[in-house]
Every structure is written in C-alpha cells, then in structure tokens.
C-alpha cells in the first residue's frame with residue numbers, strides 16, 4: 032500500500048528512537064498490528080510475507096486458533112500463582128509432553144523457565160551440580176543467549192559480547208564441523224573437526240573437569256550451519272564415555288522446525304539434557320530444560336526456579352502448540368517447505384555465483400553469500416538483498432558469524448502460494464543484484 036516503512040510506521044519509529052535505546056535493534060521497522068497465516072500486517076495497511084516467524088517462534092502461525100482459545104480461557108481463570116507457591120496442572124502436562132516428545136525413552140524430568148537463555152543457564156547449573164565439575168565446552172559459531180553465562184557461551188563478539196565483559200569463567204570453545212568453510216574440504220570435515228574438538232577438550236581442559244558440552248544441532252544465529260554428518264554422534268559418544276552431560280540446545284531447532292520434532296533425531300542423537308524455547312509456545316514466553324531423571328533429580332529442593340517460569344498462560348499456549356503440531360502434522364509440513372525451497376535455491380546457486388552455499392533442513396534454510404568465485408564473505412550482498420526483499424514486502428532475516436547469511440524461517444503453516452510468492456521476490460532480488 033505504501034513505501035516500506037510507511038508514514039505511520041515512520042512516525043512510530045521516531046517515537047521508538049526517543050523512548051528505546053539503540054541497543055535494541057530493528058530488522059525491519061514496520062509496526063505490526065495483526066499477524067497470521069504467514070502474513071504480517073502493519074500500521075499503514077501493508078501485508079508482508081513472513082519468512083522469519085519472529086526468529087523461529089511462531090511455527091504454528093501467529094494467533095493460531097488452538098493457542099488463542101486456550102490462552103483466552105486461562106486469562107479469564109487466573110494469570111499467575113507462581114508454580115513454586117501453588118502449582119497448577121498445565122505446567123505438569125507440558126513437562127509430561129516434553130518428557131514424551133524429546134528423544135530417548137529413558138526416565139526424564141523437565142523444568143520450565145521463561146527464555147531460551149534461562150533454559151541454557153539452568154542446563155549448565157544442573158550439569159555442574161550433577162557432575163561436581165566446573166567446565167563447560169561450547170563450539171565456534173554457537174549462540175546461546177545474552178545473559179552473562181550464555182553470552183560467554185556465545186561465539187560471536189559483535190554485537191553480542193562487545194565490551195560486556197568480563198565474562199564467566201570455565202567456558203572453553205572448540206571447532207564446529209562447518210562443511211562449507213572447513214579448510215581441507217567438506218569430505219574430511221566431520222572427522223577432523225571431531226578429532227580437534229576432542230583433542231582440545233582432553234589436552235587443554237581435561238575430560239574429567241567438564242560438566243557439560245553444549246551444542247546446537249544446527250547452529251542458528253551462527254548461520255544455519257549444519258554440522259557435517261558424523262560430527263554430532265562422535266561428540267555425543269565422547270561425552271558418554273567421559274561422564275560429560277551432552278546438552279543439545281534446541282531453542283531454535285526444536286518443535287518440528289527442521290522436519291523432525293527435534294533436530295537431534297536426524298542422526299539419532301539422544302541428548303542427556305535438551306533445552307527448548309521459541310517454537311514451544313507460539314510467542315508466549317516459555318522455555319524448558321528436559322533431562323535424564325538421574326541428572327535432573329540431583330539438584331536439592333528449591334535449587335531451581337523463578338517467579339514466572341512455566342506461567343499458566345504460556346503453558347496453555349504450549350499445549351495449544353503441541354496439539355496443532357500433531358493435528359496439522361507440521362513435522363511433515365516442515366519437510367515439505369524444505370523440499371520446496373532447497374531445489375529453487377540450488378537452481379539460483381547455479382545461476383549466480385554470489386551464492387556460495389545453500390543449506391539447512393526442513394523450514395530452517397539459509398544461503399551463504401560470497402564474493403563471486405571465492406569463499407570471501409559478502410555481507411554487503413546480504414544487506415542489499417534484504418533491502419530489496421523488504422521493499423517488496425518479504426520479511427527475511429540475516430545470520431552468520433560473518434553477517435553473510437540469509438536465513439529463512441517461515442511459519443510451518445504458511446500456504447504454498449505465499450511460499451512461492453516469497454521465493455519469487457527473493458529470486459528477483461538476487462537476479463537484480
């Protein structure tokens with residue numbers, strides 16, 4: 032209807048700039064008034080196709096009917112008691128569901144908190160308590176949050192860590208099997224990266240000192256890096272033989288996003304602890320830490336918690352999300368989205384050598400842009416494509432350690448014609464560039 036952003040959004044942006052510090056960025060300054068079915072509507076009456084899902088959150092869509100209905104009922108009944116003061120059933124039900132849905136048929140327990148970072152923090156607390164060991168091992172390109180500990184676990188300095196130190200102690204970083212950028216080529220990547228990682232752990236830290244290895248099964252903010260096949264199983268096996276808690280951070284990859292309920296399932300990994308958030312509750316603040324009962328049960332009574340963790344509105348939303356995923360078979364839908372996007376993006380890669388790599392699984396897909404004919408990161412090309420897509424009404428997000436990755440996270444309920452239209456806008460933007 033108008034230029035993007037339109038006059039009303041510009042006015043609101045001016046107010047934002049006067050009221051909110053610039054530390055809180057804005058990917059696309061259109062102010063949203065309604066959203067659903069893969070479309071965002073803004074204050075100026077524009078409709079934008081949503082390839083971001085609020086960073087992999089609204090997988091079941093915005094204002095999904097089952098989520099709305101459950102939250103509406105709950106908000107009228109009660110909004111908060113604090114689960115640590117007087118409990119309610121929906122919290123327990125969400126934990127039962129997480130224990131059932133996450134990989135492995137062993138006995139499990141779940142703690143609910145409010146954000147992904149809080150889930151990762153708690154996973155580390157629990158692993159340290161259960162093992163009596165201090166060290167935490169994380170990977171290149173990893174992202175785990177913005178709190179002191181999770182910012183320390185995060186790899187990339189700018190913008191996440193710049194001048195926010197000193198950081199938490201006992202955090203060690205090892206290589207990730209990044210096929211596109213592995214020096215000796217993608218064929219050797221899994222084995223060499225695992226060898227280097229394990230060697231660093233044993234030689235520099237000492238396996239006996241490590242409480243937890245924390246890894247995203249697909250690195251999200253780091254650029255949708257799918258570790259070379261075989262890498263994750265090697266690392267998980269090393270953890271098993273050394274009494275190290277293997278923590279899969281599935282905050283971004285979880286809940287059907289990658290075409291399996293959890294991304295770990297793709298290589299048959301059974302994590303000791305799995306962290307979830309984002310897609311779990313359709314945008315209401317909820318996160319989970321699910322782990323082996325014998326690890327989780329070690330922590331003394333009162334050792335874990337938080338005022339809002341497992342808020343009743345968020346728990347009802349999560350139950351609505353889980354019902355929707357099941358009833359609409361969104362796991363299959365995520366695979367269908369990947370099967371639609373990947374061939375079209377690979378065809379683009381054939382035509383344009385600015386696209387160095389096309390990767391991802393299910394509805395978690397990315398392209399990495401390079402200086403043509405090289406592997407030199409090309410963040411300027413990403414910015415230009417994003418600008419063109421936004422102007423044409425397609426919301427896309429960026430990612431990557433080098434800022435040169437375009438990532439696509441459409442809601443799993445996006446209809447085929449919008450997926451097709453969005454891809455058309457993207458293809459045109461790249462072709463024009």
Ligand code: PLZ
Nearest residue numbers: 146147148174175176247251280282283
């Ligand atoms: N672990 C794997 O992807 C959040 C960050 C957005 P919170 N990723 C989006 C930003 O720039 O702040 C994330 C993640 C993984 C943990 C987190 C942290 O989750 O809910 O943002 O705390």
